[in-house]
Amino acid sequence: MSKNTPVNDYITEYENSGVARFHIPGHKGRILQGLESRDITEIKGADYLFEATGIIAKSEELTSEIYGSAKTLYSTEGSTLSIKTMLGIIKTCKKDGSRTLVLAPRNVHKAFIDGCCLLDIDVKWIYTDRLTSGLCVSFITPDNLKQTLAKCDKTPDAVYITSPDYLGNMADVEQISKVCKSFGVPLLVDNAHGAYLKFLEKSLHPLDMGADMCVDSAHKTLPVYTGGSYLHIAKNSPKEWLQSAKETMSLFASTSPSYLIMASLDRCCGELKNGLIDSIRACAKKVAEVATTLNQLGWDTKTAEPLKLTVYPAKNGYSGDELADVLREHKIECEYSDTDCVVLMCSPFNDEKDYQRLVLALNDTTKKQAEPIDDKPYLLPQAKVKMSIRQAYFSPHKKVAVDEARGRICARPVVSCQPSVPIVIPGEQIDDEIIKILKRYSIFYIDVI
Ligand SMILES: Cc1ncc(COP(=O)(O)O)c(C=O)c1O
Numbered sequence: 001m002s003k004n005t006p007v008n009d010y011i012t013e014y015e016n017s018g019v020a021r022f023h024i025p026g027h028k029g030r031i032l033q034g035l036e037s038r039d040i041t042e043i044k045g046a047d048y049l050f051e052a053t054g055i056i057a058k059s060e061e062l063t064s065e066i067y068g069s070a071k072t073l074y075s076t077e078g079s080t081l082s083i084k085t086m087l088g089i090i091k092t093c094k095k096d097g098s099r100t101l102v103l104a105p106r107n108v109h110k111a112f113i114d115g116c117c118l119l120d121i122d123v124k125w126i127y128t129d130r131l132t133s134g135l136c137v138s139f140i141t142p143d144n145l146k147q148t149l150a151k152c153d154k155t156p157d158a159v160y161i162t163s164p165d166y167l168g169n170m171a172d173v174e175q176i177s178k179v180c181k182s183f184g185v186p187l188l189v190d191n192a193h194g195a196y197l198k199f200l201e202k203s204l205h206p207l208d209m210g211a212d213m214c215v216d217s218a219h220k221t222l223p224v225y226t227g228g229s230y231l232h233i234a235k236n237s238p239k240e241w242l243q244s245a246k247e248t249m250s251l252f253a254s255t256s257p258s259y260l261i262m263a264s265l266d267r268c269c270g271e272l273k274n275g276l277i278d279s280i281r282a283c284a285k286k287v288a289e290v291a292t293t294l295n296q297l298g299w300d301t302k303t304a305e306p307l308k309l310t311v312y313p314a315k316n317g318y319s320g321d322e323l324a325d326v327l328r329e330h331k332i333e334c335e336y337s338d339t340d341c342v343v344l345m346c347s348p349f350n351d352e353k354d355y356q357r358l359v360l361a362l363n364d365t366t367k368k369q370a371e372p373i374d375d376k377p378y379l380l381p382q383a384k385v386k387m388s389i390r391q392a393y394f395s396p397h398k399k400v401a402v403d404e405a406r407g408r409i410c411a412r413p414v415v416s417c418q419p420s421v422p423i424v425i426p427g428e429q430i431d432d433e434i435i436k437i438l439k440r441y442s443i444f445y446i447d448v449i
Helices: 005-013 055-067 078-092 111-118 142-151 173-183 195-199 239-252 259-296 320-329 352-364 389-392 430-440
Strands: 071-075 101-103 123-126 158-162 189-190 213-216 230-231 299-303 308-312 342-345 399-403 445-448
Touching: 005 055, 005 195, 005 259, 055 071, 055 230, 055 259, 071 078, 071 239, 071 352, 078 111, 078 158, 078 189, 078 213, 078 230, 078 239, 101 142, 111 389, 142 173, 142 189, 173 189, 189 352, 259 299, 259 308, 259 352, 308 320, 320 342, 320 352
Parallel strands: 101 123, 101 158, 158 189, 189 213
Antiparallel strands: 071 230, 213 230, 299 308, 308 342, 399 445
């Protein structure tokens, strides 16, 4: 029976062949950390990611079939590479020669800004009138988008959204895609956190909701090594997108993609065809049950995205960061915490004991008197854009204390390490509102032109 894992089958055969390795990598397959014998390079028969015609092409096709895409590309450098590729495809396939313009809400990952910088893309930000207490969340609605699109002087080349976000909020991708279609603008989705959404009882994957391209960090939610990501191109996409995709990815990528990561993406495809989908569905049910239990224990949890448990502990007297420390004492490490919340990411590879430990830990955690929060939700400031991202990035610049940055133009994206959502973007003028938010994220220095 076919295991649907052509890359792994090839590597296993090579591993067992006893061939003397007079090729890269320098470890020659000798075991130092454990995986060296499977860490190969582009030898005969092993195909080449950016001009794939053999085992890698076959593996990508198998994954494409599972996702129902016209084409799925493997990335071994995360969605960071897939996002730049997606933007690159839009720019490369643009026919009218004018500057490329993309519309996006403000909660983009830094990879998007880097892509716009490298490709010299202009961005028009979609702001909403909803208060927020964090940069990760956008809350854009189909109406917000419709209004922004209607006001655009020039039809943008794409709309780009992030869904799910780092905290597990999901946008209404289906309705947003309908708005995009009515304006004839392609929808690109950063679905880094949602590779598994395809496999729920009812798919919530962006491709099934009408997205034209999306990226999935397979490594975030599926059993894939860190760095494994997909770029999916939807059926009925322009043929130029399909033709230019690999070449565009290679523009940003290493010429030595990791076979360990490709083999891991390939193996995941085999697992999906062999029971993993059922396990994902069972896991989504388990997470919902655990959320209910935690709510009954008096902890506010939110599970809009089915495999994330986001706990908001303010009413029990804890900040998210404090609760994360409490969980660490119970030998539980979260994905992310900030003032408001703790984000726990679950997968079918968490076992019953993990969930029991979590429930016991929160059951044992003494609730305290809630302290008044001085961090009130705020409206994201709409910064004045003084020049393009690329022009600002490549201008001479220097680092100054944020208080001295008032009125100056930002030269480097400013992000806090996680969730890597930029607070200020190159080309924007820094004002008091922005300075307040920078300090809130404990950022005290900034590069300005
Ligand atoms: C929303 C979002 N997009 C993109 C990325 C980049 O993904 P990767 O780590 O696969 O490069 C991340 C990483 O955390 C993310 O949270």
